């Protein structure tokens with residue numbers, strides 16, 4: 001079997017997720033036994049027109065990016081969205097909460113009108129093209145990434161948890177942040193990070209996005225039990241949750 | 253044999269055990285308590301209220317390797333048969349372990365659990381401090397007179413009655429053997445601790461006699477409480493994962509970079525989780541949140557009692573604390589079923 005050809009592309013992001021791949025260190029050699037990178041700006045100078053797996057990092061913010069992404073999609077058999085920016089728009093999406101142009105004016109002042117700064121509403125990759133596999137997290141977890149690549153090469157469906165961060169948090173024997181009166185998004189956020197934040201004594205801020213059927217309305221109900229308001233919760237949900245949809249919790 | 257020792261002699265003995273065996277015991281973890289590897293007797297906190305996780309984490313670990321495979325068909329089972337001691341198991345948690353034993357022995361014997369269990373020496377201790385949500389007094393688990401290898405009870409005056417009941421217990425008794433035998437007075441003092449605990453471990457009061465629980469549940473299948481509470485349920489599974497009598501697991505493979513060698517492990521699962529009842533083909537026979545919510549109470553109060561003859565909630569109260577939505581209190585649910593019945 002010839003090795004699948006892999007190309008990695010980045011859009012609006014900090015490239016921290018690619019860095020996680022580079023950080024695999026010796027395992028990166030094992031990874032290269034399985035796949036052949038043909039285009040990867042962060043690590044090589046080659047470019048390619050032909051690949052089996054396209055890994056897309058970053059959010060989509062400009063019309064020309066949408067065109068580029070569509071071309072990538074056409075050429076890829078499998079498209080992976082890498083990291084919160086790609087899977088949900090990530091923190092970039094905070095921008096969508098403001099009137100168009102205002103964030104640019106706030107950040108760049110008088111220079112906001114420069115053509116290279118022009119960008120529109122922020123979109124996750126799957127708002128532009130179909131995505132086959134999402135690697136969640138800001139940044140991604142490189143062990144999870146490795147497991148996903150192995151599954152894909154074996155032609156299997158990768159295991160991606162559809163249960164909440166609380167599951168991993170409990171397995172690690174952490175004390176719940178709610179016992180300290182903190183709002184933790186763990187109950188509605190998808191596990192897979194090994195409860196990274198609560199295990200270090202911080203509440204989950206939701207970088208992996210919601211589970212498939214999050215009962216967010218329950219969270220609003222629960223706030224008053226903790227002396228918190230709906231606004232407290234809303235502001236927590238905003239960092240990574242802007243524009244994410246959720247059900248009313250009546251089903252599933 | 254039943255001995256009586258002071259605190260120093262107790263610690264000397266615990267240190268002897270630590271010196272020769274893998275030892276776990278209850279210790280402070282921040283402002284909570286947890287079963288952890290025990291390095292010295294002075295760290296053991298028999299005065300704890302409740303631990304974050306029950307001791308089941310050593311008998312059915314959160315993630316446990318079942319086998320190593322080296323291809324599609326070749327594999328080698330993995331068993332953990334290294335002896336170990338757990339110090340400081342409260343009676344309700346001990347009862348939960350006894351129930352797990354019964355379940356894993358039934359029908360298809362679970363060798364991974366049973367072999368590890370056969371090497372475990374269980375040192376129980378009676379409750380000194382009442383935790384926030386415990387209701388063991390209502391569940392018949394405030395104290396146990398047997399089932400442990402060794403039981404430690406702190407009696408009035410500060411001495412410890414140490415009851416060594418099994419061969420496994422005697423095998424680690426070491427210097428305890430030469431301690432004074434507990435006299436009648438000491439045993440009466442222990443009985444007093446038991447009676448007191450039975451009365452005070454009732455932070456929540458179950459109004460339903462345990463033997464009536466299965467019938468009450470049988471009649472309450474369509475009760476509105478299931479839907480009402482499920483509206484606020486996250487399906488986060490915390491109530492399952494902290495429960496000493498929940499033993500469900502999921503099996504996952506972890507393959508190496510050669511895509512050939514790897515391990516098959518089982519990891520904790522819970523019936524409240526959305527994916528739990530999913531079977532091959534993606535069919536989920538408890539897809540509905542309320543069905544899953546209800547299932548847990550049926551399991552504890554009806555299905556397991558029918559299977560092993562005991563209520564599968566031991567009243568530890570951990571699920572009550574763990575549920576961030578504050579809807580997982582079994583006592584509230586069972587009492588609510590009763591109220592409704594009386595109204596009719």
Ligand code: SF4
Pocket residue numbers: 013014015016017018057058082083084085086090091137138139140
């Ligand atoms: S998801 Fe986070 S780490 Fe990854 S590229 Fe976006 S901002 Fe950076």
Ligand code: SF4
Pocket residue numbers: 165166167169170174175176177178184185186187195198203204490576
């Ligand atoms: S700390 Fe957060 S993730 Fe952990 S159990 Fe509590 S709510 Fe869930």
Ligand code: SF4
Pocket residue numbers: 137138165189190193194195196197198203204205206207208209
């Ligand atoms: S705990 Fe929450 S915020 Fe932290 S890494 Fe996991 S999903 Fe992201």
Ligand code: SF4
Pocket residue numbers: 491494495496497552564565566567568569570571572582
């Ligand atoms: S159902 Fe709750 S109170 Fe009962 S044994 Fe389980 S965790 Fe403890």
Ligand code: SF4
Pocket residue numbers: 484485486487488489490491492524574575576577578579580
């Ligand atoms: S802990 Fe509470 S919210 Fe989470 S699954 Fe259990 S009942 Fe539902």
